[in-house]
Amino acid sequence: MPPAIHPVDLLRVLRHQRLTPAIVFLTSRRACDEAIGSFEHRQLPIPPTRSSAITDVLDHMIAEYPSIADHPLIPTVQRYGVAAHHAGHLPSWKIAVEELMRQGCLDAVFATTTLAAGVDFPARTVVITQSSVRKDRDIVELTVNEIQQLAGRGGRRGKDYVGFVVVTPSPYIDLGPIANGLTNHPEPIDSQFVVSYPMVLNLLKAHSIDHIQPILEKSFAQFQLNQRTDAYETKLDDVEAQLETYGQRECADWIAQWQSFSLAKKRRSHHRRKTQHDPPEISAQLAFLTPGRAVELSKDYAIVLRQYRSRGQGAPMLTVIRSSGRIVEYPASAVTAVIDEVIDVTEARRFPWCTPQSLEHAVTTLEQFPARLRRLPIRVDPNGADNPILTETLMDEFPCPTCPSRPACQKDHPQALKLRQEEHRLTKTIHALRTELWHRFQQHIEVLQKFGYLTPACQLTSEGDWARLIRINHSLLITELIRMGAFEGISASLLAGVLASIAHDDDRPASFAGRQQALISTLGQVRKIAHSLSAYEEPPLLRLDVAAIVDRWIAEPTLPWSELIHATTMAEGDIYRLLARTLEYLSQLHGLRSTHPGLADIARDAMDLMRRDVLQELP
Amino acid sequence: MTNDTLANQLAGLSVRLLHRLAKNRVPRHFRMGKNRLIQTLLSLSPEQQADLETHLSSLLQAHPRVPQPPKHGKGDKPKHEPNVVSRPALPPQPSVPAKPAISLQALLEGIGVPPPQSFKPDDWQQEAIDRLTTNDVILSVPTGSGKTYVAIEAMRRAIKADRMVIYTSPLKALSNTKLTEFSQTFGADQVGILTGDRRDNPQAPILIMTTEILRNLLYDAASGEIDMRLDTLGLIILDESQFLADRERGVVWEETIIFCPAQARLLLLSASIGNPDEIAAWISSIRSESCHLIQHRNRSVLLRAAYLDPGGKLAPFFRTRDIARGRGFALHPETKRLFANYEEQTLSPRSKR
Ligand SMILES: Nc1ncnc2c1ncn2[C@@H]1O[C@H](COP(=O)(O)OP(=O)(O)OP(=O)(O)O)[C@@H](O)[C@H]1O
Ligand SMILES: [Mg+2]
Numbered sequence: 001m002p003p004a005i006h007p008v009d010l011l012r013v014l015r016h017q018r019l020t021p022a023i024v025f026l027t028s029r030r031a032c033d034e035a036i037g038s039f040e041h042r043q044l045p046i047p048p049t050r051s052s053a054i055t056d057v058l059d060h061m062i063a064e065y066p067s068i069a070d071h072p073l074i075p076t077v078q079r080y081g082v083a084a085h086h087a088g089h090l091p092s093w094k095i096a097v098e099e100l101m102r103q104g105c106l107d108a109v110f111a112t113t114t115l116a117a118g119v120d121f122p123a124r125t126v127v128i129t130q131s132s133v134r135k136d137r138d139i140v141e142l143t144v145n146e147i148q149q150l151a152g153r154g155g156r157r158g159k160d161y162v163g164f165v166v167v168t169p170s171p172y173i174d175l176g177p178i179a180n181g182l183t184n185h186p187e188p189i190d191s192q193f194v195v196s197y198p199m200v201l202n203l204l205k206a207h208s209i210d211h212i213q214p215i216l217e218k219s220f221a222q223f224q225l226n227q228r229t230d231a232y233e234t235k236l237d238d239v240e241a242q243l244e245t246y247g248q249r250e251c252a253d254w255i256a257q258w259q260s261f262s263l264a265k266k267r268r269s270h271h272r273r274k275t276q277h278d279p280p281e282i283s284a285q286l287a288f289l290t291p292g293r294a295v296e297l298s299k300d301y302a303i304v305l306r307q308y309r310s311r312g313q314g315a316p317m318l319t320v321i322r323s324s325g326r327i328v329e330y331p332a333s334a335v336t337a338v339i340d341e342v343i344d345v346t347e348a349r350r351f352p353w354c355t356p357q358s359l360e361h362a363v364t365t366l367e368q369f370p371a372r373l374r375r376l377p378i379r380v381d382p383n384g385a386d387n388p389i390l391t392e393t394l395m396d397e398f399p400c401p402t403c404p405s406r407p408a409c410q411k412d413h414p415q416a417l418k419l420r421q422e423e424h425r426l427t428k429t430i431h432a433l434r435t436e437l438w439h440r441f442q443q444h445i446e447v448l449q450k451f452g453y454l455t456p457a458c459q460l461t462s463e464g465d466w467a468r469l470i471r472i473n474h475s476l477l478i479t480e481l482i483r484m485g486a487f488e489g490i491s492a493s494l495l496a497g498v499l500a501s502i503a504h505d506d507d508r509p510a511s512f513a514g515r516q517q518a519l520i521s522t523l524g525q526v527r528k529i530a531h532s533l534s535a536y537e538e539p540p541l542l543r544l545d546v547a548a549i550v551d552r553w554i555a556e557p558t559l560p561w562s563e564l565i566h567a568t569t570m571a572e573g574d575i576y577r578l579l580a581r582t583l584e585y586l587s588q589l590h591g592l593r594s595t596h597p598g599l600a601d602i603a604r605d606a607m608d609l610m611r612r613d614v615l616q617e618l619p
Numbered sequence: 620m621t622n623d624t625l626a627n628q629l630a631g632l633s634v635r636l637l638h639r640l641a642k643n644r645v646p647r648h649f650r651m652g653k654n655r656l657i658q659t660l661l662s663l664s665p666e667q668q669a670d671l672e673t674h675l676s677s678l679l680q681a682h683p684r685v686p687q688p689p690k691h692g693k694g695d696k697p698k699h700e701p702n703v704v705s706r707p708a709l710p711p712q713p714s715v716p717a718k719p720a721i722s723l724q725a726l727l728e729g730i731g732v733p734p735p736q737s738f739k740p741d742d743w744q745q746e747a748i749d750r751l752t753t754n755d756v757i758l759s760v761p762t763g764s765g766k767t768y769v770a771i772e773a774m775r776r777a778i779k780a781d782r783m784v785i786y787t788s789p790l791k792a793l794s795n796t797k798l799t800e801f802s803q804t805f806g807a808d809q810v811g812i813l814t815g816d817r818r819d820n821p822q823a824p825i826l827i828m829t830t831e832i833l834r835n836l837l838y839d840a841a842s843g844e845i846d847m848r849l850d851t852l853g854l855i856i857l858d859e860s861q862f863l864a865d866r867e868r869g870v871v872w873e874e875t876i877i878f879c880p881a882q883a884r885l886l887l888l889s890a891s892i893g894n895p896d897e898i899a900a901w902i903s904s905i906r907s908e909s910c911h912l913i914q915h916r917n918r919s920v921l922l923r924a925a926y927l928d929p930g931g932k933l934a935p936f937f938r939t940r941d942i943a944r945g946r947g948f949a950l951h952p953e954t955k956r957l958f959a960n961y962e963e964q965t966l967s968p969r970s971k972r
Contacts, residue, residue: 132652
């Protein structure tokens, strides 16, 4: 049995059962093109009247979009009534295919599953051939939302009594996920809020720093965080109610009092046994190194899972989880800084000392940590509270031994202490959730201050005032390049080439012949700067080949589109998108004309030279 | 390791990691879903299994448990796998096995083109249009239901009241389609389009743009330097608003909604999502008027599912003719048989050439 049905056989069955027109979703662009190509070998032509209807529509489209006149797929479309529609094609071609489909001229369109959102036309039937898709190097299952988006194209309102989803196997299919996707409720969606430099600059342009927090609180991110907070608050209320039940004791904070008293007791006996004691800066830290605490160990962050004493020396030790996911033991002295972050960790009695959920939570938290976190200042008591003699005198200061509440305290303490710790942890978690976005905003403020876009009072400097107009990815790199004068006196084509390599974030391989020296050395400089900024902003790919394509398109204003696409292995649609994106970046530089007239002029020139041929057809 | 512990550990892995484990061990692993991957991995020979366990422990070290996507992390994608665990394994237990399975003939009954009918808006369409005069509206209905009709009628009302309308879509390609569509409805002079580098007819009462461009306009307006007439803006339509959950671009939808001028009404058009009520509650909490949710899951055209064997044989996909919603599923016995047969033939080592 073949691993998948032949496209021609597929169409034959669909036609026979009156299931056309159909949209056939395939795994890759290549699969779509090959499917179309295969019709040439297995004749299944449509009647001449239909062919001529297709020709009429196409003629109409060509009049509007001349670039499709010589499209290599046109003969196939006319003869067999099928077409391919994917991101490798020019937008004008896709519009033509959509129009043909809308007019009912086609029997089948072969499209990629990944660009389902761009397939904005219905059909009687949708053919699904896969249950998983390749995303960045991994294979992931389609979500319910995705499957319903695909299936939803089946059945045209007003043109069909009934629509169909036809599932046909390929090497990428399992029926379970598809059946589930067709029948289950769609997944809820979550906020993907991120703070960016342009966001910070633009908000601070319009609002003073005091007004920022209320604005961030309006986000869907905060709305969802608040819902989590509400759950924690209910828990906190519950814990506090339990604590209430212990009633009044002699002293106000009996739990803390009893805790220090029993600690002091323990310490005294401990010091009798052991001569060695901790240096004051360590013992000051120890109180903070509880499970869930974030710490800095040399250059990396870690989260404490437990604190214990080494068997032999009695030295304070920590078990931590590092961002690599490894669980490691360290002496407490290895901690270079205590971070002002405590995450929720449910302790466990055995390795890894907490629940798997907590471990997972710790790793994700570590992965999310920004490059710099707030440290917790720790005050070291110069008198050294660990001095055994001092402990003795401290003992005298505790009222506990003779207190009337003593029996009750002794009995209730273990449970009460747990509740109190839970209370602290919940309070901290709630605080963290409430201020998370604000923290991230502040981190961005610090970077912008460091680079001189913001004053210490969080107002825009003259640099910040124009930099806020660069509202694209890699904005920090671009504004830094401008400030360094990297674009001064640059040619229009080189400027566009550099911006293209900053804008292009696809690592799909491609090749392009004809690179030039100027581009190589400029990109080398840009790469250095991008690297130096990598702590603050992810460096772009800076591909030379895409820079060279754009550079050539501008440097040779008479170069026809067909020649440009022949010089590279990149698909036509990808080149179009690359150029369109570069135009967008250039127009942002052009927006700086009041502060950087020279640069704006170069950008203008580049844009004028770029907009020709195919790039003029659509807005 | 006992089979049970192994099974448990495997169940705790993401599908992504399971595929990694299955690579070079299970032929055509990429076609399998989670449950079947686990089953297949558990049925490997003892030697292979020992090797698998070593690989598994190294994977577990590199990815201690399944690192769940951090909610607001930058470098990760929103992976939704909540159904993985609850999904019934293949073959699923039919929830109501009483009724006989549908025949192919019955499945294919009634295909055809209905006679043209005079257009009559659905109740939910009318409700959305009416609500928009006083409230923000979020419309979460299946693909192809007729959200555009609501958009067009809302535009018509806004223009009549001398208000400007901004319509955004996530993709330039969709913007172009809408430009054509709206120009046909309202006349070319009534519709303009703004892109990063081009402005066509920017004085028109209806402006089409991508959501990023609108966000930028709103930032310019906030800092008081705007050459647009945002004070006459009466309506903002955000099409395909499920993009709110897009990993890279979702934040732009949030910014746009937060900074949407108070006097303008918001209309969010969205495909079916799991929590439109949550989004409506959020918008209500930050805007002066409450956001009205209009939601339904009923498709306007019936949808049925079929299975097509590579040999050309067609069968009903489910036991029932219509696709049941939210009540589990039962595959058609014929489809089960055909697929099992397909699996056997394409997965067995013999067929691997
Ligand atoms: N009340 C109605 N009666 C009959 N047909 C309708 C009605 N409303 C809309 N339609 C038709 O339904 C079809 C689909 O409409 P539309 O494109 O607006 O769907 P949509 O909800 O925007 O889908 P998508 O999720 O693909 O964006 C159109 O052809 C439209 O003419
Ligand atoms: Mg629509």
